[in-house]
Amino acid sequence: MRLPPTLGKVNMSQLQDSFGRRFHYLRMSVTDVCNFKCTYCLPDGYKPDGKPKFLALNEIENLVAAFGEVGTQKIRITGGEPTLRKDFTDIVRIVADNDNINTVAMTTNGYRLEKHAKEWYDAGLRRINVSVDSLDPKMFYQITGENKFDEVMRGIDAALDAGFERIKINAVLLKGLNDKDLPRFLHWIKSTPIDLRFIELMETGLGHDYFNAHHLAGLDIKLKLESEGWLYDLPSVDDGPAQNFSHPDYQGRIGLIMPYAKNFCASCNRLRVSAKGKLHLCLFTENGLDLRDLLQHESQRAELIERLHSQLAQKEETHYLHQGITGVTKHLASIGG
Numbered sequence: 001m002r003l004p005p006t007l008g009k010v011n012m013s014q015l016q017d018s019f020g021r022r023f024h025y026l027r028m029s030v031t032d033v034c035n036f037k038c039t040y041c042l043p044d045g046y047k048p049d050g051k052p053k054f055l056a057l058n059e060i061e062n063l064v065a066a067f068g069e070v071g072t073q074k075i076r077i078t079g080g081e082p083t084l085r086k087d088f089t090d091i092v093r094i095v096a097d098n099d100n101i102n103t104v105a106m107t108t109n110g111y112r113l114e115k116h117a118k119e120w121y122d123a124g125l126r127r128i129n130v131s132v133d134s135l136d137p138k139m140f141y142q143i144t145g146e147n148k149f150d151e152v153m154r155g156i157d158a159a160l161d162a163g164f165e166r167i168k169i170n171a172v173l174l175k176g177l178n179d180k181d182l183p184r185f186l187h188w189i190k191s192t193p194i195d196l197r198f199i200e201l202m203e204t205g206l207g208h209d210y211f212n213a214h215h216l217a218g219l220d221i222k223l224k225l226e227s228e229g230w231l232y233d234l235p236s237v238d239d240g241p242a243q244n245f246s247h248p249d250y251q252g253r254i255g256l257i258m259p260y261a262k263n264f265c266a267s268c269n270r271l272r273v274s275a276k277g278k279l280h281l282c283l284f285t286e287n288g289l290d291l292r293d294l295l296q297h298e299s300q301r302a303e304l305i306e307r308l309h310s311q312l313a314q315k316e317e318t319h320y321l322h323q324g325i326t327g328v329t330k331h332l333a334s335i336g337g
């Protein structure tokens with residue numbers, strides 16, 4: 001792709017913060033809308049705030065191009081539920097067509113996978129993370145507010161058939177809800193080549209009561225796995241924050257995402273852009289900086305890149321969740337998790 005002439009004078013080095021962390025992974029949210037009502041995320045369902053206008057395809061193209069120029073190699077499309085966008089396949093294609101991006105991923109609740117897995121694969125999507133909080137259909141319904149367990153599981157089968165590089169399953173650990181599910185999950189991955197990740201519940205604007213009632217530490221699972229012969233896998237450079245484990249008797253792997261663990265943020269390698277075009281330096285705390293005025297035309301790329309570099313200096317070392325400070329993030333659907 002030909003670059004605008006001004007780009008020659010711009011700092012094209014990789015995005016880096018003042019703690020020496022480099023950012024080669026962008027989580028790009030494309031909608032806040034969701035059709036599920038997960039109790040830890042949108043317990044009352046998605047409530048539109050006015051008439052939201054989410055990033056259009058040309059804005060997404062300019063965003064991807066700018067991030068690609070300064071070192072982004074992996075883009076995860078997320079939401080809300082990203083696949084609710086009618087132009088979702090076009091979004092995948094835009095990301096996949098950018099030569100700087102070598103990993104195109106998405107996170108989904110899986111309800112449209114069965115029908116579209118192959119189409120998205122053909123458009124260039126290579127990795128999929130699907131949220132499945134329980135393997136008990138009744139508990140799945142209780143947690144997500146949707147009776148779509150069978151549909152989602154058929155979607156995962158379709159994704160396995162379509163040939164995706166990697167399929168990960170996300171389950172948020174919830175005391176009193178899915179905390180009895182470990183044996184079922186283990187049984188599933190014995191013969192299924194997926195990465196199963198248990199995510200510790202993070203406190204959001206939902207409040208302290210929900211968090212206190214349901215938070216469960218991942219450490220207990222880690223100790224149990226280690227005692228049963230699961231071995232820690234060294235992370236590769238574009239891995240997310242999970243600590244991964246594998247076992248010779250199992251085709252699948254297990255990952256633990258423990259945001260309250262010591263040093264969790266030391267390996268932070270990702271930035272976020274919300275569906276309305278705001279840059280978020282962290283999943284928590286800040287309001288986000290508007291990028292949208294600079295997403296309108298290719299000729300603005302140099303200015304956009306300068307803005308990205310100038311913001312990175314403000315990225316903080318860690319979140320403040322330990323102090324119960326959840327910042328402005330009301331729920332993770334508003335920023336893509």
Ligand SMILES: Nc1nc2c(ncn2[C@@H]2O[C@H](COP(=O)(O)OP(=O)(O)OP(=O)(O)O)[C@@H](O)[C@H]2O)c(=O)[nH]1
Pocket residue numbers: 076078105107129168170199202238239240241242257259268270283319332336337
């Ligand atoms: N606190 C915190 N949690 C994160 C971060 N990244 C991911 N998570 C949590 O992990 C969940 C699952 O993330 P995914 O969307 O599957 O992405 P990922 O874990 O980066 O996935 P991979 O790229 O496949 O490793 C998110 O929704 C968050 O709950 C992060 O940077 N900080």
Ligand SMILES: C[S@@+](CC[C@H](N)C(=O)[O-])C[C@H]1O[C@@H](n2cnc3c(N)ncnc32)[C@H](O)[C@@H]1O
Pocket residue numbers: 034040041078079080081082107108109129130131170171172199200201202203204331332333336337
């Ligand atoms: C916000 S969702 C967006 C993508 C898609 N709708 C889905 O559910 O996979 C991304 C991830 O965030 C996780 N998540 C949402 N709220 C969370 C919370 N409070 N704590 C931990 N993980 C959370 C979900 O389980 C999901 O795996």
Ligand code: SF4
Pocket residue numbers: 034035036037038041042079080081108109131332333
């Ligand atoms: S976790 Fe995902 S599927 Fe569940 S309510 Fe939030 S955005 Fe929707």
Ligand code: SF4
Pocket residue numbers: 241264265267268269270281282283284316317318319
């Ligand atoms: S909480 Fe913030 S600083 Fe920590 S890993 Fe997540 S995005 Fe990075």
